[in-house]
Amino acid sequence: MQFAELFIFIPGPPILSIFVWVGLIVGLLYFAREPAHRALHSFGWTIYNAFRMSARSVLLAEKRLAARNKEVLLEASRDSLERIIDREFHRVDAVVKRDLSGYPTLQRSLTDQIAQIDEDYRQSSEPSPPPPTWVNAVEAVAKIPANGDPTVVQVLDKIKVIINDQYKNTMADYRKSVSDRHAYLKRMIQYWRKMTDTLEEVGKTITGLHERSTIIDRHMAEYEEIRAGSDKSERMYRSSAMTQFVIAGFVLLxxxxxxxxxxxxxxxxxxxxxxxxxxxxxxxxxxxxxxxxxxxxxxxxxxxxxxxxxxxxxxxxxxxxxxxxxxxxxxxxxxxxxxxxxxxxxxxxxxxxxxxxxxxxxxxxxxxxxxxxxxxxxxxxxxxxxxxxxxxxxxVAIPLESFIQSSRTVLGTVVCACLRALAFFLHLLANLGRNFGNLMVHLYDLMIVPPLWIEKLFSARGETPEIEMEPQEDTT
Incomplete structure (x- = not known):
């Protein structure tokens, strides 16, 4: 006896036995509908919860890794900024030692130059010597009328000659005094130039220190942001790390x-x-x-x-x-x-x-x-x-150091992105597992459509329609 003949228990065509077996199987599936539905729903929810928990674990790992990457990035950025600030302070110290260490000598030189300029100015501003006191006496004698007296005329002529000589001597002395004052003023130009050059050097030094202080202030502001752990500093230094990674990699090639x-x-x-x-x-x-x-x-x-x-x-x-x-x-x-x-x-x-x-x-x-x-x-x-x-x-050591330092941030960012993608894929599998359970339930119901149709038919006949009672009007 063949194995197929075991399932043919009705004499005649095999199709009758097949229909009987199908009916039995459908009946068994119908009576086992509720346990089968619960089993399929449990299977779907099991898959859903398993992948959901896996996705949650991956997301927690991604958050921890992102926090660690942020900590490492900010620590490396803080170390780099500390080196830059230290170098700026060393430069300021070098400028102070080189240019401002001789400030007492410079101040003494400026004081001497100012004193010399003041002395030359006072000497250049001295007034001309006053006229001699006998000028008044000569003026009084000159007012005496001559009246044709030869003695008076002779006296007046001699006085005129003396006055002319005195005028020439006085003018010569005045010209000499003016020339000396001009010499003092000309000598002042040299001191003014020296003092101007000195002040320009001091001004350049102070300007350089001001620029350095501005740079230090900017770096200190960035340093404070790094210590505060702001998102702005993290984004900025992550972008900088990626740029350094690409540049250093190109130089290493x-x-x-x-x-x-x-x-x-x-x-x-x-x-x-x-x-x-x-x-x-x-x-x-x-x-x-x-x-x-x-x-x-x-x-x-x-x-x-x-x-x-x-x-x-x-x-x-x-x-x-x-x-x-x-x-x-x-x-x-x-x-x-x-x-x-x-x-x-x-x-x-x-x-x-x-x-x-x-x-x-x-x-x-x-x-x-x-x-x-x-x-x-x-x-x-x-x-x-x-x-x-x-x-x-x-x-090669310079780009190699930049490549090693930036590769930690870049690899951490790539791993975080991969973990996020894996969490998304696990979420997708979880939803697919839950919907797969629902799909299996519907396929199970599809296999027992005839009994479900009969059940629905009898349940529809057993329902009695409710008769609405219209409210009667009160005629009293």
Whole structure:
């Protein structure tokens, strides 16, 4: 007996048995409708609550991460502003020590110049000497009438001569006095110019201090906003961090290009030093040695920048005393100079090795060597590149520090955005799960439509319509 024949229990066509089984199944589903509905609703709400709780957990994690990102961003911004404010105060201190430390001497010089100008002014303003007292007596004698008396005429002539001589002497003395006063006034111009120059220098110094104080005030206002944790400062510094991330990344790409050129410049001649046939794993020893030299140059550049306190990637180096730090500056610079010289020599060897290889290929092809071409320009260019590139790679430390500091903020922002997207997706799945339960309920009812239709029909017949009683009018 086949398995299908077990379900055919009515003789005749199998369709009758199928109808009977369908009726039984529909009946069973009808009688199990309420438990099935509760089970399907519970399943939908279980999915909904599970995804809802997951979305809520993700949102809480996103909020904690956003708060942590804000804290880190404001802390980094505060540290950067503290460095800027400290540098501005050092500049103000340097200006005060350089220009205003000699203010007592400057004040004494100004006082002496003002006293000298005052003295010259008083000397230049002295009045002319008064006329002699005998002028009145001569005037009285001159009023005596001559009346043709030769003695009186002779006396008057002599008086006239004397008065003319006295007039000439007096005018000469007056002219000399005026000339001396003009000399004093002319000498005052020199003191006025000195005092004007001195005051202009003081004015420039005070103006520079005023500009510095304005910059410090602006930075202090930003610092107060950072300490208050305002949203404005957070948005501003987050935008600045993203800008620094992009710029620093672009500069690092340029530095990587320079490192690749440097690698290709010294990889070939390194094979003559460490052997061209030796390998470290699957890499040539010459290539590994060239890469190590470039990395050592970058490391020395980092140490040099840290010793100069331009970057702060290694706090241990920045916290050294000045004496040890200066020694480290000279040591790292000496190592860089030696490595740059070695690269320059390797670049010279590269040109010679390349020429020998070219000559060997030509001799193998033609049977005779090519004519030697003496061109010193490529050799000098390669040697210059080999000497300059190590020092150029030294400055990688500056964009590297900016990239590392800004990458924390950028990565935190990206992770927060991903968590928000994940929470949205979980919310969407939760709603889909709840609606899926409702959909399954409707599909369940769809499978038992005949019993539901019969139930609805009987329930409609069993309802008795209510007869509305119209209110009777009161005729009394």
């Amino acid at each position: 340029i530095a990587v290009g320079g490192a690749i050129i440097n690698f290709n410049l010294i990889a070939l001649p390194m094979s003559e030093m460490v052997g061209g046939g030796s390998y470290i794993g699957s890499f040539k020893t010459a290539n590994v040695a060239a890469l190590v030299i470039i990395l050592v140059e970058v490391a020395m550049g980092l140490y040099l920048m840290e010793s100069l306190r331009i970057t702060r990637l290694f706090p241990v180096i920045g916290s050294m005393d000045d004496r040890m730090r200066i020694k480290m500056v000279w040591i790292t610079f000496t190592i860089l100079l030696i490595l740059a010289s070695v690269e320059s020599a390797l670049a010279f060897m590269r040109d010679a090795i390349a020429a020998d290889l070219h000559a060997l290929r030509q001799s193998l092809v033609d049977g005779q060597g090519p004519e030697a071409v003496n061109s010193w320009i490529p050799t000098v260019g390669q040697m210059a590149l080999g000497f300059i590139l190590p020092f150029a790679l030294t400055f």
